[in-house]
Amino acid sequence: MFLKFKDEVSSILSRAVKKAGFDTDDLALSESPHADLASSVGFKMAPKYKKSPKEISEKIYKNIAIQADSYVARAEMAGPYINFFMSRTFLNETVLRVLLDRENFGNLDNKGKIILEHTSANPDGPLHIGHIRNSVIGDTLARILKRAGYDVETQYYINDMGRQIAVVVWGLENFQFDSTKKKDHAIAEVYINANKSLVDEKEHSPEVDAIMKKYEAGEPEIEGKFKNAIDTCMEGIKESLARMNIHHDKFIWESQFVRTGEVTEIMDQVKALDRCELKDGAMMVDLKDMGIQKSLVIQRSDGTSLYTTRDLSYHNWKDSQCDRMIDILGADHKLISSQLKAVLRILGHKEPHIVIFEFVSLPEGSMSTRRGVFISADELIDEVEKAAFEVVDKKLPDKDVEFKKKVAAFVSIGAVRYDIIRISPEKATVFDWKEAVDFEKQGAPFIQYAHARACSIIKNAKEEGILFENFDPNVLLEVQEIALIKKLSVFERVIDDASRELKPNLLAIYARELADSFNQFYRFVPVLSAEPVEFRAARLALVDCSRIVLANALDTLGIIAPESM
RNA sequence: GGGCUCGUGGCUUAGCUUGGAUAUAGCGCCGGGCUUCUAACCCGGAUGUCGAGGGUUCGAAUCCCUCCGGGCCCGCCA
Numbered sequence: 207m208f209l210k211f212k213d214e215v216s217s218i219l220s221r222a223v224k225k226a227g228f229d230t231d232d233l234a235l236s237e238s239p240h241a242d243l244a245s246s247v248g249f250k251m252a253p254k255y256k257k258s259p260k261e262i263s264e265k266i267y268k269n270i271a272i273q274a275d276s277y278v279a280r281a282e283m284a285g286p287y288i289n290f291f292m293s294r295t296f297l298n299e300t301v302l303r304v305l306l307d308r309e310n311f312g313n314l315d316n317k318g319k320i321i322l323e324h325t326s327a328n329p330d331g332p333l334h335i336g337h338i339r340n341s342v343i344g345d346t347l348a349r350i351l352k353r354a355g356y357d358v359e360t361q362y363y364i365n366d367m368g369r370q371i372a373v374v375v376w377g378l379e380n381f382q383f384d385s386t387k388k389k390d391h392a393i394a395e396v397y398i399n400a401n402k403s404l405v406d407e408k409e410h411s412p413e414v415d416a417i418m419k420k421y422e423a424g425e426p427e428i429e430g431k432f433k434n435a436i437d438t439c440m441e442g443i444k445e446s447l448a449r450m451n452i453h454h455d456k457f458i459w460e461s462q463f464v465r466t467g468e469v470t471e472i473m474d475q476v477k478a479l480d481r482c483e484l485k486d487g488a489m490m491v492d493l494k495d496m497g498i499q500k501s502l503v504i505q506r507s508d509g510t511s512l513y514t515t516r517d518l519s520y521h522n523w524k525d526s527q528c529d530r531m532i533d534i535l536g537a538d539h540k541l542i543s544s545q546l547k548a549v550l551r552i553l554g555h556k557e558p559h560i561v562i563f564e565f566v567s568l569p570e571g572s573m574s575t576r577r578g579v580f581i582s583a584d585e586l587i588d589e590v591e592k593a594a595f596e597v598v599d600k601k602l603p604d605k606d607v608e609f610k611k612k613v614a615a616f617v618s619i620g621a622v623r624y625d626i627i628r629i630s631p632e633k634a635t636v637f638d639w640k641e642a643v644d645f646e647k648q649g650a651p652f653i654q655y656a657h658a659r660a661c662s663i664i665k666n667a668k669e670e671g672i673l674f675e676n677f678d679p680n681v682l683l684e685v686q687e688i689a690l691i692k693k694l695s696v697f698e699r700v701i702d703d704a705s706r707e708l709k710p711n712l713l714a715i716y717a718r719e720l721a722d723s724f725n726q727f728y729r730f731v732p733v734l735s736a737e738p739v740e741f742r743a744a745r746l747a748l749v750d751c752s753r754i755v756l757a758n759a760l761d762t763l764g765i766i767a768p769e770s771m
Numbered sequence: 772g773g774g775c776u777c778g779u780g781g782c783u784u785a786g787c788u789u790g791g792a793u794a795u796a797g798c799g800c801c802g803g804g805c806u807u808c809u810a811a812c813c814c815g816g817a818u819g820u821c822g823a824g825g826g827u828u829c830g831a832a833u834c835c836c837u838c839c840g841g842g843c844c845c846g847c848c849a
Contacts, residue, residue, distance in 0.1 A: 240792065249830080370849070486847080500844095503847055513848075537843045541775080617811085629784075648811095651811055662809055667808085715785065729814085732807075
């Protein structure tokens with residue numbers, strides 16, 4: 207709804223600009239604490255027309271014409287600014303729209319297929335707290351893009367040809383696999399032991415090299431061993447992801463591109479370029495003219511492929527089946543991904559949009575699966591859930607254990623997801639246990655609680671026989687009511703911004719603000735006991751609207767919207 | 772050393788792409804509010820040289836330059 211309001215303001219303003227005898231393509235509209243939309247066109251046009259901003263604004267203002275049934279109530283001059291306000295018609299229609307569109311409220315009608323790759327952690331151990339920053343950003347973005355109308359397919363790229371998986375395969379033959387542990391954790395144990403042994407006893411290193419070579423050659427026996435190792439680890443990883451409400455549509459093994467010959471194909475394409483040269487037997491691509499000083503090696507001197515080469519053909523393959531590619535990658539991929547994009551551009555292929563997120567480190571330093579220095583996602587969720595249970599136990603002493611466990615589960619997943627997504631991806635963070643298990647701060651539980659409150663009112667209304675099939679939205683006049691309706695209307699703009707700029711944290715902020723608006727309404731405006739009685743139906747309708755949009759926002763964040771907690 | 776990136780109250784953080792009206796919010800701190808629809812809530816208060824310096828501009832947290840500090844990368848690893 208907000209976008210319609212904005213469209214209307216734009217056309218009203220641009221007509222006024224034209225009528226005043228000016229010309230501009232920038233109406234300088236922005237949301238502001240002073241208005242629902244504010245324009246600073248005066249400033250923008252002052253240099254061009256050599257008049258004061260105020261003088262220009264006044265001229266434009268005098269030419270503003272607003273129709274009676276418009277979404278725009280009025281325009282006001284405030285110094286050199288022109289402020290626009292939402293009309294009663296707009297507010298009423300917003301309420302009706304939410305009730306009509308329900309779970310689809312806020313959806314946009316963008317078209318096109320997007321393949322979004324996220325997580326793609328090496329299957330050599332469990333997901334740790336750095337990996338799940340990738341997962342949560344990727345999954346939330348996928349949900350936002352779906353709501354924006356796109357056909358989104360999520361993919362997990364399994365790096366099965368790297369040395370670390372060969373180390374796991376070697377490790378499984380030389381070390382005990384602890385089957386009492388969750389499978390990804392048991393794989394990590396083997397991987398850590400194997401790495402330690404490879405460092406201590408260098409003579410084993412050629413054994414790993416041999417395994418890698420056999421796998422690249424496609425030897426059936428070794429392929430079976432890789433498949434077994436990876437499937438084992440992935441089973442654990444998928445379990446952790448599912449616990450966080452994250453599911454991938456496809457899992458793509460990088461070896462498939464070697465097997466089909468697509469890697470050779472793209473290597474030949476690159477090799478045919480003038481910018482390629484053989485250096486000590488390895489094939490290097492010069493990218494200096496693309497602003498990248500480091501040349502990229504696409505083929506080893508023994509003729510085998512490298513990660514980037516395979517990634518090149520993976521992207522080429524993705525390109526053939528979608529309109530747009532988005533990759534979520536850690537900060538360590540900055541250089542390699544810009545090289546990848548540059549080569550794809552040179553070859554005339556589509557480039558992926560890359561969302562880079564900065565590292566999550568521990569107070570003592572960075573994490574490493576290989577060294578066994580990490581906090582796993584499972585451990586994090588377990589601890590947060592334990593803390594959540596204690597809070598639930600204290601707040602709801604009369605409820606049965608099953609209920610408390612259920613609440614602790616969705617509260618903790620919500621808290622973990624929200625704490626990750628609220629921070630801009632480009633910010634490096636240091637993990638803090640105290641922060642992670644803190645339920646006092648305004649996070650997911652705050653939003654979930656607002657939703658549960660709304661549900662509770664509706665439930666009570668039903669029991670008391672209060673209906674809102676027929677209601678008059680014109681009686682929603684309290685400041686908290688108007689602020690709440692405006693907040694509801696803005697949901698689609700948030701989806702629009704977040705999907706265009708690939709900034710999922712915008713949605714996290716919005717959800718919190720919406721819960722905040724609802725809580726203020728809840729505190730100051732009685733619903734079921736409202737007088738006169740006609741107010742009850744209208745307010746109840748507004749509660750239902752809030753419930754719907756809170757649920758939509760939470761769903762888009764991948765967080766459960768509970769009916770009670 | 773080079774490249775990229777981040778630096779906003781005690782702590783965490785929004786805003787920066789597209790410069791504009793008193794810089795966003797949370798935690799913590801101080802004070803207040805449960806016989807009223809779930810107090811995981813609400814209200815009020817204190818706290819800021821937007822890392823430092825320079826520049827562009829009528830106007831800079833936002834753009835440009837220099838410097839300082841943190842992170843990431845710079846391998847025929849992935």
